[in-house]
Amino acid sequence: MNAGVRQGIAPDPSLALEHEGLKAGALLALGVVAGILLAYHETTWSMISTWARSDTFAHGFLIFPFSGYLIWGERKHLATLFARPNPKVLFVLAILGFSWLLGTLASVQVFAQFMVIAMISAAVWAILGNQIAWALAFPLAYLLLAVPFGDAFIPPLINFTADFTVTALQLTGIPVYREGNFFTIPSGNWSVVEACSGLRYLIASFTLGTLYAYLTYRSLSRRLIFIALSLIVPILANGIRAYLIVMTGHLSDMQLAVGIDHLIYGWVFFGFVMLVLFWIGSFWREDENRFEAGFTGQSSTGNNRAPGGDSTLIRTIFTAVAALSIAVIWPIYAEWLERKISYGTEEVEIHILDTSGKWQGSPEPLSDWKPIYTGSTAQFLRNYRNNGQSVDLYISYYRDQKQGAELINSENVLVAGKGSKWHEAGEDMRRILLGSQEEIVKQNRLHSSSASLLVWRWYWIGGEETANPYWAKFLLARNKLLGRGDDAAELIVATRYEDSLDEAASVLQDFIMDRAPAITGALRNAANR
Secondary structure (H helix, E strand, O other), X not given: OOHHHHOOOOOOHHHHHHHHHHHHXXXXXXXXXHHHHHHOHHHHHHHHHHHHHOOOOOOHHHHHHHHHHHHHHOHHHHOOOOOOOOOOHHHHHHHHHHHXXXXXXXXXXXXXXXXXXXXXXXXXXXXXXXXXHHHOHXXXXXXXXXXXXXXXXXXXXXXXXXXHHHHHHHXXXXXXXXXXXXXXXXXXXXXXOHHHOOHXXXXXXXXXXXXXXHHHOXXXXXXXXXXXXXXXXHHHHHHHHHHHHXXXXXXXXXXXXXXXHHHHHHHHHHHHHHHHHHXXXXXXXXXXXXXXXXXXXXOOOOOOOOOXXXXXXXXXXXXXXXXXXXXHHHHHHHHHHHHHOOOOOOOOOOOOOOOOOOOEEEXXXXXXXXXXXXXXXXXXXXXXXXXXXXXEEEEEEEOOOEOOEOOOOOOOEOOOOOOOOOEEEEEEEEEEEEOXXXXXXXXXXXXXXXXXXXXXXXXXXXXXXXXXXXXXXXXXXXXXXOOOOOOEEEEEEEEEOOOOHHHHHHHHHHHHHHXXXXXXXXXXXXXXX
């Protein structure tokens, strides 16, 4: 006979029911999570395939196991809690599902992936309630690191690394001539490209640093400080790494740190920096009795009791069924929308007539430069001339856009990476006249050994024009949601310049003012086919 019975305290049978309800709720939540991953199998597979082909995001295979391990580590604390479903969170789940729909219609894969992972957390929250969701807040939030996100940071990381390296070289007393992310020192030429951005180091550091902070510290301030350091340190370390590589090549007369040893050195240096960071962080560790605070003042017979074992279990089952139903609506609706939109069967052709205007078509291109666009439905490439001035017009047209064959894609670039004779010398924004309205376009400067080009580019989305890729994606999603299709194009105009950008800009502006009506008319005709 146990002590409780000897003292005359009768066991409460409702507690057993409540704990059984927690187990049932956990199984239901696990089933709904599996159902979400299955219902959104295309989005799920897009993450897995990225993990498999990219060294930068290969850590994604470990995120779900790590999260499961963290939840398992909380099992004793979770045993003191009860499942109290929160049906109000189903509204959050519906918003996330609709957001996934917009991301899918706009072909913003990474946004759709984030929404699926967020739906997992929302479903667990709805089924198991606020108390358990709060206890599992970090393991659930950690799942977001499974999303292969970070490519948007590559340009600013490249710019920072180039700025840091050039400044460090100048402080060292080495003369540097810089043009964009390309620079020359007396011993040779260097460039900061995507592989030098440090994105791999940053993602690896943040993934490990966040986990380390959670397991090592209890106070929120220490966790946030260490996580911030796990972001700042690799960025600075990558700048130092790039500088040391250039110095090693310079001092060795370009014999060292210019081939595979370049990459090996980078990872060795990064490993050393991370080891030092974690070693320093260990001096303020708080991981002893990590769950002690969680047990303080909590009792399975106190305020944590659910109002009733049977009724709570019924509500949990109802919430789980509702969560799964709400989740699966959106992929079904997305498929219905795709079938509803008719793209026509005629081949898309762009015809811009040269019968009017002062700028006339010419068979001779301005240069040998061409932008790189993958999966376009149609392309238009033509040179125009007027009084000795020359402008190239490039139009890449897209219809029935899908992943890998879409207008706004990281694979669509002005200049190829390695092996190209052209390179970008800078990018900014410029306000110009498009027809009767002022618009902002992207302005790029391209250089080769024989020519320099000023390039303006912007998007045409179903009759609306913008240079903002995020707004363009929104317009695409809106048009598809309203059944208008996804016809869109990027327009690029380019002309040579010597010393004055303003003179070249005046040439491009004059061309646009003259040819804009014919260009937009041709795009409308293509969309109506």
